Each structure stands twice: as C-alpha cells, then as structure tokens.
Amino acid sequence: MYTPAQAVERTGFSLDTLRYYERIGLLEPVTRNAAGQRRFSERDIGWLGMVRCLRDTGMPIAEMLRFAKLTRAGDHTITDRVAVLAEHDRRVEAEIGNLRDQQRAIQSKISWYRRVLELDGPEEHAERAEERHAVPVS
Numbered sequence: 001m002y003t004p005a006q007a008v009e010r011t012g013f014s015l016d017t018l019r020y021y022e023r024i025g026l027l028e029p030v031t032r033n034a035a036g037q038r039r040f041s042e043r044d045i046g047w048l049g050m051v052r053c054l055r056d057t058g059m060p061i062a063e064m065l066r067f068a069k070l071t072r073a074g075d076h077t078i079t080d081r082v083a084v085l086a087e088h089d090r091r092v093e094a095e096i097g098n099l100r101d102q103q104r105a106i107q108s109k110i111s112w113y114r115r116v117l118e119l120d121g122p123e124e125h126a127e128r129a130e131e132r133h134a135v136p137v138s
Contacts, residue, residue: 001031007040011048018048026051026061026068057092 004015011018018040021027027047030038040048054064067084070077 002040002042002045004038004040007038007045007048010045011052013048013052021048021051024061024065026065028072054088057088058095059088063088 002010004018007013007018008015013021018027018030018038022030027044030040030044033039051064054067059067063084067081070081070084
C-alpha cells in the first residue's frame with residue numbers, strides 16, 4: 001500500500017489530480033485506513049501508469065473515462081477497448097508525423113544558419129548583425 005505522498009511520487013500526478021480522478025471515477029475509490037487516510041494499492045498505481053500514458057499522449061478525459069468503464073466491465077469488452085486504444089494510437093501517430101514535419105523545418109533552419117556562419121565566419125556575421133540593429137545617428 002502507498003500513502004498519498006508515495007502515490008504522487010510514483011505516478012507524477014499531483015495529490016489534487018489523484019483526488020479529482022477518484023471523484024470523477026477515472027480511478028476507482030481508493031482504500032482508506034482506520035484514520036480515513038487514502039492508501040493506494042499496487043493495482044491503483046499500475047492503473048495510474050496507464051492513465052499517465054493516455055493523458056501524456058493527449059487522450060481526452062471523457063475518452064479515458066470510457067476506457068476505464070470498459071476495463072471495469074470485464075473481459076467481454078476487450079474488443080471495444082482495443083478499438084478505443086487503436087483509434088487513440090492513430091491520433092498519436094498523426095501527431096508524431098506532424099511533430100516530425102515541424103522538426104524537419106527546425107533542422108532546416110539550423111542548417112541554414114550554420115551555412116551562413118560558415119560563409120561569413122562568426123565575426124563577420126556578428127558585425128553585420130550589429131549593423132542591422134544599429135540606430136542611425138542623425
């Protein structure tokens with residue numbers, strides 16, 4: 001069993017987020033000790049790892065809740081769970097493609113700047129930059 005502080009450390013979620021997830025049903029009700037303090041099980045921590053993965057890859061909370069309900073409903077929902085995850089995977093793959101395109105644009109700009117530095121030399125480039133930003137004296 002894990003204390004709330006340990007659950008925060010293990011999952012990377014804030015305590016407020018853990019409470020929120022429990023309140024909306026994304027996390028099943030957490031066991032409490034005799035003093036009423038939350039105690040997270042290994043199963044809770046494992047589930048929160050999946051939630052972290054889904055959240056970090058952009059799955060909306062409503063879809064995570066749907067996935068959670070399907071998971072709790074039993075093995076007869078495995079086909080539906082696969083469909084939810086496969087659709088999310090398609091969105092993740094599209095986002096990765098978009099990020100790759102953006103990265104190529106960044107890399108192209110880096111190459112362009114490096115070529116400028118190679119042609120001009122860093123000192124000449126710095127002098128030209130100063131000239132471009134100088135305020136004209138009248």
